[in-house]
Structure formats: structure tokens, C-alpha cells
Amino acid sequence: MSEIPYKIYLEENEMPKQWYNVRADMEKKPAPILNPQTLSPVTLQELSGIFCEELAKQELDDKTPYFDIPQEILNFYKMYRPSPLVRAYCLEKKLGTPAHIYYKFEGNNTSGSHKLNSAIAQAYYAKKQGLKGVTTETGAGQWGTALSMACSYFDLDCQVYMVKCSYEQKPFRREVMRTYGANVTPSPSMNTEVGRKINADFPGTTGSLGCAISEAVEAATGQDGYRYVLGSVLTQVLLHQSVIGLETKIALDKYGVKADQVIGCAGGGSNLGGLISPFVGQMLRGEADYDIIAVEPASCPSLTRGKYAYDFCDTGKVCPLAKMYTLGSGFIPSANHAGGLRYHGMSSVVSELYDQGLIRATSVEQTEVFKAAQTFAKIEGILPAPESSHAIKVAMDEALKCKETGEEKNIVFGLTGTGYFDMVAYQKFNDNEMMDYIPTDEEIAKSLASLPEVE
16 A cells, blocks of 8 residues: 555546435435425425425435536536545644544635535526525524625525624624625524514524524525525535545545544534445445544534434424424524534434434533644644534544554544634633533423424
8 A cells, every 4th residue: 555645635537426315325214304384294396495496306315326416516616626635644643643543624615614515506506497596594604605605606696694693703704705795694683574583582692503594494485586505404415515525435445544433523414424425325335334423512412412303493493394313493502602513403314324323423512622623723734613623622532542542543534614714712712711511401301392293
């Protein structure tokens, strides 16, 4: 085996030409999404009233293993893909571990994250359908940034409802969106009926992704020529994000490396699902085995402390019901939670994989996450996004375990974005003002009490 370089780049002709749909290889499929009025599985016609028709087809298709990536999307991908798979030699040396650490770096585009992989796809299908524009929500702002770029490329109007505390904490990411022509509104706002109701029910609320989703859906359905798009959670998003895992697998295979552990941060499931899909596919087909770890914030622990049940995808309860690990659609993370990963539930695909025991999950507190982020920045020279730093924290922990046992594991994690617009959080950490918050059992139980009754 040839020596592994610091950065493994694929040639253009090695880039994936298809997205991989892991559901096709799942014997037990994720439960169908339901119409909240009838509690029957949502039809293509019903879903096409919210999403672009082609995206609705992708959302409902759990049998087709591969989808061809349209050439126009492939051409756009070439501006920043393939992204590098980096061997973290310096981090390995600093930790004194025999483990080999790799990270897939998705922050090498202006949006600063992996979100552009799906944003450009969703904007493409919206343009192809002849729409005027799209609406969406964003938490930390990476999805809103990516979508504003994609809409600008296809000359589409872009309306973003940004979680209020992030809108206030991350003004520069907001301004990137506006630079690309997006209209950005702090959520919950007084612009929508559901926003006004949420403000009345939760006075002074700092918002949540569930709130912002409700507003964005209302805005889309109330305007002719608009559809709603989402940056995580949905199976169509995990499909588009599979390009991350496919590239990672190709790069590892190129040097004869088999991953032992694959680690990703988990909020709604987009980057985790995209990274792990081809590895899980091998597990489902009986071709290989991996230790796959989902890392979530202790302040929003849907996998580790949530309930596997049908729930609304949004706080305003206007979206379809999905079976997922959830904290309840009314759960609003503490305002002192610095990063994204604020969604009350988890992708139905990731949830089902977790329920089947194919992946495991852990939660970490944010002060420890930022300590890991600082260490990584000093050693590897990249200031990581708070979200990605959850994966960094656990990857470092696993590498230190190898130091104790002497195991030479290959650890792969997703570095999904940069943290250059997250400096308010870094400032709080550097000034020793950052606090950890873990919701009590009573708080979670109260939120879960509002779950819909679905047999």
C-alpha cells in the first residue's frame, strides 16, 4: 500500500455520478410520513403541494438504490468537489495515539458547509419546475447561506426564516445570505399566522427550527409559484448528501484503508446520514461491519433521550407526521446552546438505523465540544464549526482509547463546516462565559406529552 498523503483528492472522473439511497437496502424501511389530518401515508400529490414534484418523488422512493445526478448539478459540484479526505497526522501525533484519524472536510466552499450539496439540487429542481422561488428555515445559518447561493445561481427568489437567537448571534452569516439576494426574517416572526401564535404561546421565545419550519411552510403554501425546501431531516436531503460518504469511501478504497469507526454530528441527520450511507449499505448487504457513532448536543438529545414515535416535524403542527426519535415538536433548546443541531427530532432514516442497532449515539456538553474545537484548530489549522466539533470531540476520545489499548483503529469523522461565522460562541468560550445546559427529565416529559396519538 502506498503512503497515504495528508490530503486525498479524487480525480474528476472518480467523482460519484449517482446519489445512493440507503433505504433501498433496508429490509425494514423507515415508517411512512403521514398526512396529519387523515393519518394515512402522504401521497405524491399531497407532498407535491409543499415540495417540488421531483423532490417529492425522491422523498417517497424507498426502492431505487441509485439516482443519476443531473449534469447541471455535477457541473456545479465541480466548483468545490471532490472535497478532500484529510489524514490528521498532526492530531494523531499530538494525542500520541496509534489510531489513524481521517476527516472529510466539507467547508471548502463559500457557504462554509456540506449544505450546498443538497441546496443546489433542490434549487435545480425548483427551477426545472418553473417556480418563482422557495422558502426555508435555517438554524445556525449554514443551510440558509447555501440555499441563498444556490437560488442566486438559478435566479430564484429565496425567503429564509432564521431561528431568532441565531439571527442575533450570527449577523455575518445573515449578511452572506442577504449578499446573495435572500430575504432573511428572524423566527418566530409576526409575518405569519403560525409565527404570531408561537409568539403568543411562548412569549419572549428565542425560537427553534420547528418554529422556523412552520413559518417557512406557511409562506410557501401562501404564495403562487413557491415551494418549501429543507436542509436536513428529509430523506431527499440524505440522498443528496450521500455524495459525502461515497467520496469518502472511494478515497479510502483508493489507498486500501477500511474504516473501523465512522463518526458524525447529529442534529436533523443530513451530514451524518450522508457520511454513513454507503458504509451502512455495506452493513445491510453483509459486506462489512463498522462502528458508527452519532454525536448530538446534550442540550438537544433526540436520539439518546427522545422517544421513537410519530411526531410533527414542526412546532406549528402544519407539516406531515414522521416517525422519528423526538423530544416533542414543542421542544425549544436553551438559548445558551451555541451551535446548530437544534432540531427536536431526527431523520426517519437515521432513527430507524439507530432503532435497529446499526448505529449508536452519544451526547456531549458544549464546553467540552469547544475545548476539542480549540485543540483541533491549534493542531490542524482549521477553525471548525460548533456542529462539526461534536464529532471532533468524540473522535478524539476514541483515539485516546486506542492510546490506552494500543489498537490501530482507522477513525473517520465528518468535518462538515468552518466556524468563522460562529465567533460569538467562541468569544463566550474564550471569556469563560459559556455554560452547559442539560434539559431535565421533567422538561422532556412535558414536551413529549404533546405527541400526537398515532397507532
